[in-house]
Structure formats: structure tokens, C-alpha cells
């Protein structure tokens with residue numbers, strides 16, 4: 246294990262909990278609660294509306310975007326934060342379609358997250374009746390790239406299996422047929438090394454409450470390649486994406502550069518929380534973090550293989566083909582997970598019957614992985630998953 250990790254003292258984590266769900270909701274970083282309270286009491290309470298200027302509320306989406314940019318390998322000035330990821334997917338796909346008039350296909354894969362597919366389909370339904378969403382097997386994406394494709398929309402790391410696409414190769418293949426590429430980095434940012442600039446990615450989006458630990462409801466981000474951004478005609482052309490919001494002009498003029506992807510009023514308290522949470526990345530090398538994640542993931546896979554034959558690995562065996570979570574299939578996955586959570590080992594489940602474990606070396610070590618497998622083995626030994634108290638599924642899994 247790398248000497249750099251874990252850094253559990255940077256988080257407020259309950260004692261005794263093994264938290265294997267940081268891929269879905271990162272834990273509370275130290276100091277975020279104080280920062281939120283200062284924003285509420287000192288800025289909102291003390292400054293009132295003056296805080297839009299005096300506390301930098303209005304500039305926060307861009308300033309926090311600049312702080313996030315290095316984590317995805319994007320240059321300063323190319324990322325803005327706001328809204329939710331589902332909204333940012335709509336904006337990115339709409340921008341891509343407008344950049345490629347005459348092309349009618351948005352290509353994605355069946356492993357993509359439901360919201361990305363739902364919002365894209367609903368967007369295309371509103372267009373001209375010509376556009377269609379084509380979803381193919383993740384392994385067959387490259388075979389379906391042709392000159393009909395306006396936008397290739399992919400999530401790099403599959404939310405269920407952890408399968409990771411080859412971003413450089415697929416971006417290059419999409420560009421070879423003249424398509425725009427939109428990468429969703431929801432399960433990548435803060436988990437795996439990213440180089441959106443080096444890959445020439447056109448647009449990228451992601452959320453900040455998973456590996457970036459921004460907190461529940463934290464705003465999303467969008468990146469546009471700097472040489473492309475002035476051509477983007479934003480869908481959801483809100484007043485804060487206007488070139489001069491407070492001129493209150495009767496018609497929309499897009500703001501400079503990435504600013505045009507803003508929509509309306511930013512969530513100021515969440516923005517401050519995210520700003521503070523991102524301080525962690527100033528001295529965190531994502532490549533080293535990913536290497537530590539591979540080490541812990543290999544340990545989990547090996548120990549489960551040895552001690553819990555009831556579980557079947559569904560994540561890729563090759564660490565290079567994986568993000569930073571590991572999933573296993575098992576009958577009664579939901580009941581097993583409820584029994585695990587009762588043992589203070591927190592992961593989650595996804596259909597069809599997958600147990601999912603986020604591997605986050607910022608606050609996990611080899612002892613935590615062993616403790617998680619101990620709990621799993623204990624469940625199978627005692628047949629705890631059949632306990633009637635686990636019969637009812639939870640609303641949020």
C-alpha cells in the first residue's frame with residue numbers, strides 16, 4: 246500500500262464504518278460543515294445581498310470550475326460548475342447536435358446510466374423528428390461510428406460493472422468520422438487519471454458528489470474544448486449564461502467562453518461546500534490514488550474469490566479496463582447488502598442483483614477490505630440474508 250494513503254483524518258467518518266459507497270456519495274470532508282455554516286451565517290446572514298459581490302458568489306461557478314479542471318486534465322477557463330448532471334448532459338448533447346447539423350444520430354451504449362439515456366431521448370424528441378438515439382453494446386461502439394453520427398455520448402466508467410472505455414481511442418475514432426464526443430465522467434472524476442485535453446475531448450460532464458465528495462446535491466460540471474466553445478449555442482440559454490446578465494437585455498447574447506453554459510442562480514451553499522472539498526485535490530495525485538485503488542480492488546477480488554464462492558465477479562478482471570468500483574453478482578443481493586450495512590460495511594446494489602463496492606483509498610486501507618470480506622463471509626455462514634427483517638427492499642439502494 247502506498248504511504249500516501251489513506252488520509253482518513255481529512256474526513257469526518259463515523260468510527261467503525263467501512264465505507265464502500267464513495268462512488269455514489271462521497272463522505273464529509275473535514276471543514277466542509279464549517280464552511281457551509283460560514284457561508285450561511287457570515288455571508289448570507291451578515292452580508293445579505295452584498296455577498297454576491299463581496300463573497301464572490303457570482304464568480305463561484307467559474308472559480309470552482311478552475312479548481313476542478315486539473316482533476317480531469319482540462320485547462321483553466323474550460324470548466325463551469327452548476328445545475329445537476331442530468332441538465333449538463335442535455336446541454337452537452339444539444340450543443341453537439343447543433344455543431345453537426347445534418348447528422349441525425351446520437352450514439353451511446355447500453356451500459357450508460359439511465360438518466361443520460363432518458364434525457365437524451367427526451368431532448369431528441371423535442372428537436373425535429375429526424376434525430377434518433379442509437380444504443381449499442383459497449384464493445385461495439387466503434388463499429389457504429391459513421392458519418393450519420395452527430396454525437397458520441399459515453400460514460401467512461403460503467404456504473405454497474407465498472408468497465409472502463411478507452412477514452413483516447415474512442416475520441417479519436419469519433420473524430421475520424423467527424424462526430425462530436427461527449428464524455429460523462431461521473432464515475433471517473435477523482436477516481437481515475439483523466440486527460441480530456443490530451444485526448445481532444447469536445448465536451449465532458451460529471452457530478453461532484455461521488456468521488457469528489459461535494460456532498461448530497463452538489464452541483465455538476467461541464468467542460469468544453471476551448472477552441473470549440475465560442476461556436477456553442479447553448480440550450481437552456483439562461484440569464485447567467487448571458488454576456489451581460491445585469492444589462493437585462495431583451496434578447497440573449499451568449500457569455501464569453503464557458504460562461505455561456507451557466508443557466509440560472511448557482512446553489513451558493515453547495516458551491517462553497519464543493520469549493521472546500523476540492524482543496525483535498527491540491528496535494529492528491531490521482532494517478533497514485535488510482536494505483537492504490539487497484540491494489541485494494543485486487544485484494545477484494547482475491548479475498549472474495551477465496552472466501553465467498555457465492556459471489557461472481559462481474560467487473561473486468563484487468564485493472565486497466567476498470568474504474569474504481571468492483572461489482573459481484575449474487576442471488577438476494579439486496580438482502581445481503583442490508584445485512585452488510587447492519588455490520589457497518591456500507592456498499593450498494595444495482596440491478597440485476599449486483600453488489601457494488603466503491604474503492605476509495607483516500608479513506609480505505611487493506612484492513613477495511615479484509616473487514617468487509619469478514620462481514621460477507623459471516624453473512625453466508627449464518628445465512629443472514631434469509632432473515633425476514635431484510636425481506637423488504639429499500640426505496641433508495
Ligand SMILES: *Cc1c(COP(=O)(O)O)cnc(C)c1O
Pocket residue numbers: 329330331332357358360361400404429431432452465
Ligand atoms: C450519478 C450519475 C448521474 C446522476 O445525475 P444527477 O442529475 O446528478 O442526478 C447521471 N449520469 C451518470 C453517468 C451518473 O453516474
